[in-house]
Amino acid sequence: MPLRTALVRLSPIAAAFALGITLSACAGTGLVNTRTQGYVIPNDAVQQIRPGVSMDLVRAVLGSPQTTNTFGGQTAWYYIETKVNQTAFGLTTAQERTVLAVYFDNNNRVAERAVYGLEDGAVFTIEGQRTPSFGQDATFVQSILSSF
Template structure:
């Protein structure tokens, strides 16, 4: 008889241990980094006058580039997120490392931008009228028959 009373307790214990093993951080919120992780060591290695190839070797390929007037810029974006157990993510911090090159493909300057360096831009909600009429996908198919 005592074994029958201990069976539900043993099952709950096994289930609890199994679920604890599936946990990814031991808590309800997991912190992670998306994009390029900007380290202080990498920042110290990049100095004015260095070649674009050396920057590619030290930092890897940039996430985006910009070329204007013969000068190039590399951008590395780091986003730190907090993800809950329910899958909801919130941005804790975002930093952008910008490396500017001159026309000779040598490092001219570097900058590390954060949220305080950004500028809020309002998105215009008005629509520009266009010629013709807007049709749905089905209306387009029916009108072509």
């Protein structure tokens, strides 16, 4: 009987010890991981992009763009770098965003380049309503019963 009471007294201590070891393992690696998503924009490569440079040279220096836009005969290439913090629980927040936009004229030469940051963007809310579908919303059980 004394062995059983000793085990009952030691079980909360053992649980606290196991929890402490688990949390210390998380603290060593950190609960927040900072990483870069998208394209890493090197500063020396940005300096090489000047007005009059050909589209082929931009592709050679920066690589293929992530997004392109063609409007009115002019083309724009976008390179996007986002630095995010991700917690161990999967929550991701953007800390810094840099967008390099390279605008080309009708001769496929650089007309202008611009660097935009997170503060240049606009935050908008996504509408949570949904468009009703044709017919009647039915549960799984109702749809099975209606087939009989």
